[in-house]
Amino acid sequence: MITKMNHVSVFVLDQDSAYEFYVNKLGFKVHTDAAMGPGMRWLTVHPPEQPDLEIALMAINAGMMFNEESARQMRGLVSKGTFGFGVFECDNLLVTYEELKAKGVEFTKEPTKEFYGFEALFKDDSGNWFSLGQKAD
Amino acid sequence: MPAKDQYPKVYLYRRIVYAKIFIDNHFAEKIDLDNIADEAFFSKFHFIRLFNHIYKKTPHQYLSFTRIEKAKQLLASGMPAAQACYAVGFESVSSFSGLFKRMTGQTPSAYRLQQRQKLAAVTKAPLNFIPNCFAEKNGWVDVIGSKKPEASV
Numbered sequence: 001m002i003t004k005m006n007h008v009s010v011f012v013l014d015q016d017s018a019y020e021f022y023v024n025k026l027g028f029k030v031h032t033d034a035a036m037g038p039g040m041r042w043l044t045v046h047p048p049e050q051p052d053l054e055i056a057l058m059a060i061n062a063g064m065m066f067n068e069e070s071a072r073q074m075r076g077l078v079s080k081g082t083f084g085f086g087v088f089e090c091d092n093l094l095v096t097y098e099e100l101k102a103k104g105v106e107f108t109k110e111p112t113k114e115f116y117g118f119e120a121l122f123k124d125d126s127g128n129w130f131s132l133g134q135k136a137d
Numbered sequence: 138m139p140a141k142d143q144y145p146k147v148y149l150y151r152r153i154v155y156a157k158i159f160i161d162n163h164f165a166e167k168i169d170l171d172n173i174a175d176e177a178f179f180s181k182f183h184f185i186r187l188f189n190h191i192y193k194k195t196p197h198q199y200l201s202f203t204r205i206e207k208a209k210q211l212l213a214s215g216m217p218a219a220q221a222c223y224a225v226g227f228e229s230v231s232s233f234s235g236l237f238k239r240m241t242g243q244t245p246s247a248y249r250l251q252q253r254q255k256l257a258a259v260t261k262a263p264l265n266f267i268p269n270c271f272a273e274k275n276g277w278v279d280v281i282g283s284k285k286p287e288a289s290v
Contacts, residue, residue: 007268007271009271032259032263032266032267033259034259034260034263034266034267035260035263036263036275036277037277040275040277042263042266042267042271056271063275063276064274064275064276065274065275065276091193092191094147094150095150095153095154095191098147098150098151098154099154099157099158102154102155102158103158
C-alpha cells in the first residue's frame with residue numbers, strides 16, 4: 001500500500017536563482033543541499049509545515065538526464081510556462097498573495113473564488129506555475 | 138469574481154503585510170514596534186490585534202521568531218553562537234540563549250554542533266541522502282555490472 005509521497009521534482013533553469021526564489025521569496029526551508037561534482041548539485045526544499053516532502057529543484061543541464069537536444073527543448077518548455085507542478089496551500093490567501101506580490105512573485109491569476117474555494121496562480125523564477133489555495137475552514 | 142471584491146478592507150491586510158515584511162527586512166536592527174504601528178497608521182492596540190489575527194503571533198513574537206529562525210541559519214553555516222546572537226539583533230547572549238532554548242529545545246551551541254555534523258555527513262556521503270533513482274539518473278552512481286547509462290531522453 002502506498003502511504004505518501006516524499007520526493008517530487010521541479011525542473012528549473014538555474015539552481016542558485018531557484019534557491020533565492022523558493023527559500024527567500026516563498027519562505028521554504030532547505031532540506032538538503034549537496035555539491036555532487038563540477039556544476040552538479042542536489043538541492044531539495046520543503047514547505048515550512050511539511051518537512052517530509054522534499055521538492056528537488058533539478059537543474060536542466062545536458063548530461064546524464066538530458067542530452068543536448070532534450071535539455072534545450074526542456075529549457076524552452078519550462079521558460080514559456082508549459083508546466084504546472086502542483087497546488088500549495090496557505091491559511092489566508094489574500095494575505096499570502098499580498099506578501100508574495102510585495103516580494104516580487106509574479107502572479108498570473110489574482111485570488112479568485114472558484115467553486116472549490118479561493119485560488120491564485122503564480123510562476124516560479126523559471127516559468128513553472130503553481131496554484132495557491134486557501135485551506136478550507 | 139475576484140476575491141478582493143469580497144474583502145473591501147483589503148487595504149488593512151496590505152498594511153499589516155507591509156509591517157510584517159518590514160520586520161522580515163529589518164529584524165537585525167533595533168526595531169521599535171510602536172514605530173511600526175505608527176507607520177502602518179494604526180493604534181498600537183489595533184495593530185497588535187490585527188497582526189495577531191493574521192499571523193497567529195504578536196508583532197513582538199514574530200520578531201523574536203524571525204530572529205531565532207535567522208540565527209538557526211547562521212549557526213548551521215558555522216557562525217559561533219555569540220556572534221549569531223548579535224548578528225540577528227539581540228543585545229545579550231543570555232537572553233538570546235534562553236529564548237533559543239525555549240523555542241527550539243536546544244542551546245545555540247548544541248544546535249550548531251548538530252547541524253555541522255549533519256552537514257559533514259551530507260558532504261562526506263551525499264548519496265546517503267539522495268534516493269537512488271535520482272542519483273542514477275544524474276549519473277552520480279556507477280551501476281554495478283554495467284556501464285553508466287546513456288542519457289535516456
